[in-house]
Amino acid sequence: MIKQTLYEKIWNDHIVHSFKNGTDLLYVDMQLLHEVTSPQAFEGIKINDRNLWRKESHLAVPDHNVSTRNRSKATDPLSALQIKTLDDNCDDFGINEFPLKDIRQGNVHVIGPEQGATLPGMTIVCGDSHTSTHGAFGVLAFGIGTSEVEHVLATQCLIQKKTKTLLIDINGKLNKGVTSKDLILYIIGKIGTNGGTGFAIEYAGDTIRSLSMEGRMTLCNMTIEAGARAGLIAVDDKTIDYINNRPLAPKNEMWDLAIKKWKTLKSDKGAVFDKTVSIDASKIEPQVTWGTSPEMVASINSIVPDPALEKDSVKSYSMKRALDYMGLKPGTPIKEIKLEKIFLGSCTNSRIEDLTAAANILRGKKISSNIKQAIVVPGSGLVKKEAESLGLDKIFIDAGFEWRNAGCSMCLAMNDDRLNPKERCASTSNRNFEGRQGYLGRSHLVSPIMVASAAIEGKFVDVRKYLN
Numbered sequence: 001m002i003k004q005t006l007y008e009k010i011w012n013d014h015i016v017h018s019f020k021n022g023t024d025l026l027y028v029d030m031q032l033l034h035e036v037t038s039p040q041a042f043e044g045i046k047i048n049d050r051n052l053w054r055k056e057s058h059l060a061v062p063d064h065n066v067s068t069r070n071r072s073k074a075t076d077p078l079s080a081l082q083i084k085t086l087d088d089n090c091d092d093f094g095i096n097e098f099p100l101k102d103i104r105q106g107n108v109h110v111i112g113p114e115q116g117a118t119l120p121g122m123t124i125v126c127g128d129s130h131t132s133t134h135g136a137f138g139v140l141a142f143g144i145g146t147s148e149v150e151h152v153l154a155t156q157c158l159i160q161k162k163t164k165t166l167l168i169d170i171n172g173k174l175n176k177g178v179t180s181k182d183l184i185l186y187i188i189g190k191i192g193t194n195g196g197t198g199f200a201i202e203y204a205g206d207t208i209r210s211l212s213m214e215g216r217m218t219l220c221n222m223t224i225e226a227g228a229r230a231g232l233i234a235v236d237d238k239t240i241d242y243i244n245n246r247p248l249a250p251k252n253e254m255w256d257l258a259i260k261k262w263k264t265l266k267s268d269k270g271a272v273f274d275k276t277v278s279i280d281a282s283k284i285e286p287q288v289t290w291g292t293s294p295e296m297v298a299s300i301n302s303i304v305p306d307p308a309l310e311k312d313s314v315k316s317y318s319m320k321r322a323l324d325y326m327g328l329k330p331g332t333p334i335k336e337i338k339l340e341k342i343f344l345g346s347c348t349n350s351r352i353e354d355l356t357a358a359a360n361i362l363r364g365k366k367i368s369s370n371i372k373q374a375i376v377v378p379g380s381g382l383v384k385k386e387a388e389s390l391g392l393d394k395i396f397i398d399a400g401f402e403w404r405n406a407g408c409s410m411c412l413a414m415n416d417d418r419l420n421p422k423e424r425c426a427s428t429s430n431r432n433f434e435g436r437q438g439y440l441g442r443s444h445l446v447s448p449i450m451v452a453s454a455a456i457e458g459k460f461v462d463v464r465k466y467l468n
């Protein structure tokens with residue numbers, strides 16, 4: 001029997017037809033839809049007088065353009081139109097949607113797992129690059145373009161070419177104050193934003209097995225920032241326990257059959273990967289990005305690097321440009337970087353585990369006087385409800401945070417939350433390129449607990465100072 005990686009197992013299970021040119025027609029189990037990348041796809045379906053191949057295999061939710069201040073409407077006319085268009089298209093085609101009035105609405109990559117729509121062994125696509133999030137469940141999940149969204153709507157299939165496989169083997173105990181967000185930032189810093197290009201990444205090792213499902217989702221979410229289209233983690237008991245009793249998860253005898261299949265979703269012992277990278281997790285400290293790419297990252301106790309010391313001329317130029325944009329000088333201690341805004345949210349870090357951890361840092365404390373605005377945006381209405389039942393909202397509000405409704409918010413500045421030019425923000429988002437959170441805005445990517453400690457201090461600080 002040929003030994004297969006997890007990626008190969010899922011891929012081979014979904015081949016409808018193999019072409020002579022080396023591409024495969026791949027069956028798609030589920031498509032997640034949101035309001036930004038779907039309008040043109042639906043328009044194409046209508047123009048060509050097509051219907052959906054399998055409408056029950058689609059799940060829709062508005063998130064990118066949603067105002068987290070006002071649930072009744074988007075403040076931007078274009079945002080409002082995009083949300084209404086999604087609602088209308090879902091009504092026209094009979095697609096299951098969680099609209100704004102539904103408590104289940106939230107970030108598309110939060111609600112899929114939360115509802116049990118994300119199941120091991122699936123192929124999942126969405127018109128959003130961070131679809132890789134769902135790989136935490138032993139799923140082959142990746143972002144697609146608008147034309148591909150239309151193709152899946154019409155045929156439930158995609159023409160794809162199999163990638164190479166990259167094993168990132170992570171072992172060692174994470175130090176106190178070091179989270180899955182620090183882990184993935186460290187990995188990207190090590191392999192670069194093109195380190196995973198042309199690969200599907202599988203994360204393995206005892207460090208991965210120790211992570212919660214929320215932590216694994218954070219890791220897989222940012223796989224795209226390492227250049228890979230998909231990231232996967234093998235199924236284990238944590239995976240199955242998380243899915244059990246979710247609304248859309250299998251029930252009764254189907255549950256038993258599903259578990260039998262899911263337990264096979266791991267790379268075979270002796271399976272060959274095209275490349276392997278080993279990481280010692282015990283060496284990682286809390287991470288802070290200093291530039292305009294996730295690979296421009298440093299530990300909290302280090303300094304902003306000097307482009308003049310970089311031998312690669314291309315990298316040196318990129319570093320210099322990033323520092324100019326970020327308004328930072330080489331040699332500046334990370335701990336001396338002062339902040340003006342704080343953002344806790346995004347499809348990377350807006351789950352109950354993230355909010356709880358941040359709230360525990362903030363309990364009984366106030367944000368610094370130099371922080372102009374601090375906001376916390378739950379990943380879904382259900383996350384918000386659970387957080388409020390635990391009293392987390394009161395902790396955030398008492399500390400000086402704005403307690404918002406579910407949505408993407410400042411993560412990508414598509415609605416009414418954005419940075420002003422040259423404002424500096426500590427963010428739990430996944431991207432920090434120029435203008436990501438607002439025109440000329442300066443974003444530093446960190447973990448939820450690092451955001452919380454930075455809010456208190458008004459600058460970056462080693463969060464371990466606040467941990468007993």
